[in-house]
Structures are given as C-alpha cells and as structure tokens.
Amino acid sequence: SARTKTADISREKSAQLFEKAKQYFPGGVNSPVRAFKSVYGTPLFIERGDKAHIWDADENEFIDFCCSWGPLILGHNNDQIREAVTAQLSKGLSFGAPTALENELAELIISNNRFIEKIRFVSSGTEAVMSAIRLARGYTKRDKIVKFEGCYHGHSDSLLVKAGSGLVTFGETSSAGVPKAFADETIVIALNDKEALTAVFDQFKDQIAAVIIEGVPANNGLLLQTKEYIHYLREITTQNGALLIFDEVITGFRLGFEGAAAYYDVQPDIITYGKIIGGGMPVGAYGASKELMSCISPDGSVYQAGTLSGNPVAMAAGIATCKVLTQPDFYKNLNAKTELFVSEIRNYIEEKNYEVKIFTIASIFWFAFTDQEAILKASEIDPNSMELYKLMHRELLNRGIYFGPSGYEVGFISHAHTNEDLITAKQHIFAALDLVFG
Numbered sequence: 001s002a003r004t005k006t007a008d009i010s011r012e013k014s015a016q017l018f019e020k021a022k023q024y025f026p027g028g029v030n031s032p033v034r035a036f037k038s039v040y041g042t043p044l045f046i047e048r049g050d051k052a053h054i055w056d057a058d059e060n061e062f063i064d065f066c067c068s069w070g071p072l073i074l075g076h077n078n079d080q081i082r083e084a085v086t087a088q089l090s091k092g093l094s095f096g097a098p099t100a101l102e103n104e105l106a107e108l109i110i111s112n113n114r115f116i117e118k119i120r121f122v123s124s125g126t127e128a129v130m131s132a133i134r135l136a137r138g139y140t141k142r143d144k145i146v147k148f149e150g151c152y153h154g155h156s157d158s159l160l161v162k163a164g165s166g167l168v169t170f171g172e173t174s175s176a177g178v179p180k181a182f183a184d185e186t187i188v189i190a191l192n193d194k195e196a197l198t199a200v201f202d203q204f205k206d207q208i209a210a211v212i213i214e215g216v217p218a219n220n221g222l223l224l225q226t227k228e229y230i231h232y233l234r235e236i237t238t239q240n241g242a243l244l245i246f247d248e249v250i251t252g253f254r255l256g257f258e259g260a261a262a263y264y265d266v267q268p269d270i271i272t273y274g275k276i277i278g279g280g281m282p283v284g285a286y287g288a289s290k291e292l293m294s295c296i297s298p299d300g301s302v303y304q305a306g307t308l309s310g311n312p313v314a315m316a317a318g319i320a321t322c323k324v325l326t327q328p329d330f331y332k333n334l335n336a337k338t339e340l341f342v343s344e345i346r347n348y349i350e351e352k353n354y355e356v357k358i359f360t361i362a363s364i365f366w367f368a369f370t371d372q373e374a375i376l377k378a379s380e381i382d383p384n385s386m387e388l389y390k391l392m393h394r395e396l397l398n399r400g401i402y403f404g405p406s407g408y409e410v411g412f413i414s415h416a417h418t419n420e421d422l423i424t425a426k427q428h429i430f431a432a433l434d435l436v437f438g
C-alpha cells in the first residue's frame with residue numbers, strides 16, 4: 001500500500017494530456033519508460049526547464065535529477081547552447097550536405113580525446129551502436145557478438161537480447177519481432193565474471209567479432225566494474241582477434257571528456273557516443289582508429305548513412321556543449337559537487353542504519369535498496385526492492401524532486417545544479433528515506 005507523508009501534487013493537466021496522448025501513441029508515450037509504469041501515478045508532462053529546474057503542465061516545480069536521461073550535463077536552457085542554436089536557426093535547419101560545423105565538432109572532440117582518430121556522426125545512441133556492431137563484423141569478417149546481462153545498447157535487433165540460462169548461452173530475444181536467428185549471433189554473459197568471459201572465447205574461438213560493454217553499466221542500476229576486470233576484457237579480446245566496443249552513450253563526456261576509456265586507461269577498438277555529445281539535440285557518434293574507420297562507406301565497404309546526420313542545429317548545440325566541457329576543472333568541480341552530495345546522503349543512511357546504498361561515479365548516482373556492499377551484476381539486484389524505490393519516488397515528486405521513473409535508472413547531476421539545489425534536494429531525500437523506512 002502507498003504510504004505518503006505529503007499530499008500528492010496536482011496532476012490534473014498532466015493527466016488530461018496523458019489521456020489525449022493515449023489516443024495517439026502506444027501507451028501514451030514515444031519511449032516506454034516515460035509511461036511511469038514502474039512508479040506511482042501517471043507521467044508528468046513537462047512544460048519547460050531552466051538550469052536544474054523543470055516545471056510541469058500543472059506548474060509544479062522540480063529539481064531535476066533525470067536531466068533528459070543524461071544529455072543535459074549543463075542543465076536546462078543553458079545560455080551558450082541556446083545562443084548557438086538560435087544563431088544557427090536563421091541559417092537553415094538541414095542541408096544534407098557537409099557543413100563547417102561538423103568539422104568544428106569533430107575537431108573539438110578528436111583533439112581532446114586520445115582514444116579515437118576518426119568519427120562519424122549519426123542521430124541517436126541506438127544508431128551509433130548499431131553501426132559500430134556492423135563495423136566490427138565487417139572488419140573482422142566474423143558474425144557473433146558478446147554482450148553483458150544488464151547492459152543496454154539501444155533497440156537494434158542484435159542487441160535486444162537477454163541472457164539464457166547457464167554460464168554461456170546463446171541469447172534469447174528480449175523483444176517480440178527480433179528473429180531468433182539474430183539472437184543466435186548474440187551471446188550474453190554476466191558482468192564481472194572472468195570465468196564466463198574465458199569460457200565464451202574457448203567455445204566460440206574465431207567466431208566473435210566484438211565484445212560490447214557500457215563504459216560503466218548504468219542502465220540497469222549502476223554496476224561499477226573493477227578496473228582489473230575491464231583490463232582482462234581488453235586482454236582477452238586482443239588475444240582472440242575480437243574487437244572491444246565501449247558503448248559510451250552515457251559515460252562519454254560524463255566520466256570526463258574522454259569518458260570511460262580514460263577512466264579505465266583502456267584503449268577500446270570502437271567507441272560509441274550519444275546523449276551529451278548533442279547537448280540535448282539528437283546526435284550520436286562512433287569513433288575508432290583511422291584504419292578501422294576506413295572500412296566505413298564511402299571509403300570502405302561497411303555501409304552507413306543518414307539524411308539528418310551531422311545536422312547543423314544539433315552540431316551547434318554539441319559544439320557549444322563541448323566548449324564548456326573542455327574548460328579547465330569542469331569535471332573536477334562537477335565531480336566534487338556530486339561527491340559531497342553523495343557522501344552526505346551516505347552519512348545519513350549510515351547514521352540511521354537504513355538498508356539502502358547510494359552508488360556513484362563522476363556525476364552519476366544510484367540508490368539501491370540493498371544490504372550488499374557492492375552490486376556488480378544485474379542478477380544481484382533484488383526486483384522486490386523496487387517497491388521501496390516507488391515509495392521514495394512518489395514522496396520525492398511530492399516534495400519537488402524529480403528522479404527518473406524507475407528504480408533501475410541512475411540519476412545525474414549537472415553543472416547547473418547549485419549548492420542550494422543540492423542542499424534542498426538532500427533534505428527532501430532524507431525525509432523520503434525516513435518515510436520509506438519509517
């Protein structure tokens with residue numbers, strides 16, 4: 001049953017909009033998690049955002065920790081991004097021909113990133129990963145890919161695959177409409193399990209095109225891997241002539257400008273980007289060495305294209321974002337702010353002896369209702385604990401704190417979150433935890 005301390009906020013206008021939306025869209029939404037199926041109530045329809053704050057259709061104000069699922073590392077309505085986008089608008093929205101803006105964003109990225117030599121812009125993270133997989137298969141002339149249980153890489157066919165039972169199994173499709181033949185080419189293993197990784201290469205020697213892992217798995221809780229494991233992953237892929245793909249759609253430009261590759265000090269063969277790279281506009285990208293990228297059309301035989309790829313307005317937003325991110329101490333300050341926020345919450349939890357943990361890396365955090373000291377694999381998350389997240393989520397919304405509508409999703413802190421925002425949020429988080437455990 002739903003315990004609440006505070007009265008539920010008014011959702012009248014959002015509820016009306018949702019009723020209408022249900023007539024137009026499956027489940028009333030254009031991306032499933034937005035439907036609030038895993039938390040109380042119906043979705044809030046957002047009207048506007050400014051800095052770390054958002055307002056819904058009923059004029060409720062929230063401090064936002066979802067940040068559009070990661071892209072908004074500079075918060076909402078950032079001055080530099082808005083000005084850059086506005087300036088581009090009057091020049092044209094799309095040409096389907098090269099623009100200098102693409103060069104500018106590529107140069108900003110490549111000259112500040114030791115891990116890629118060439119890049120290709122696409123329009124979403126899904127597209128970036130899908131293309132990276134094709135590149136890996138085209139380059140190695142092998143078909144199988146290995147992914148990890150609990151890692152999300154967008155909704156392309158080869159990657160909508162979940163683990164079967166057993167140490168090493170062919171995947172099972174995790175969506176209707178994905179042919180079994182596709183899932184047969186995807187092998188799914190548990191994270192942080194050297195034995196499974198070794199077994200996979202023993203069993204499928206010379207058949208594996210690539211292993212793909214999220215820079216830091218952050219789509220099914222925050223599953224922080226050990227450095228040792230990531231280095232082993234690099235070693236075993238190299239030894240077997242398989243490529244290592246880092247999906248940095250979340251971690252790219254988040255863990256630091258050079259993302260998880262720099263954090264782990266590992267050179268992946270292909271890196272995919274999304275979210276932050278477009279500053280809130282639809283952009284994805286994949287990058288690799290010159291040699292690998294020469295396989296992509298029109299230089300090579302791996303086909304990949306896009307009508308809106310490198311879109312000038314989106315490039316302008318990406319350039320403005322990257323200019324801020326490359327300023328000295330940007331990440332140092334953002335990460336320090338997050339560390340303080342998280343450590344104060346952690347202290348409170350410990351003081352009260354509540355059975356919840358807050359895991360963190362850089363400016364990402366995740367609440368796990370568990371007594372375990374660490375959670376490194378998807379199977380270590382107790383699905384029943386999500387009931388507690390639901391309670392917390394409802395209480396936080398009532399108190400003006402917006403978290404993602406699922407306990408499996410991580411939270412993000414942006415450059416725009418002020419100390420005052422974080423102090424306010426912390427007090428409400430304490431109260432929400434008191435309610436959950438009260």
Ligand code: PLP
Nearest residue numbers: 124125126152153154249250274
């Ligand atoms: N890869 C990762 C690691 C992601 O987190 C996501 C989206 O959340 C994707 C790929 C897919 O990106 P998009 O939603 O832009 O298609």
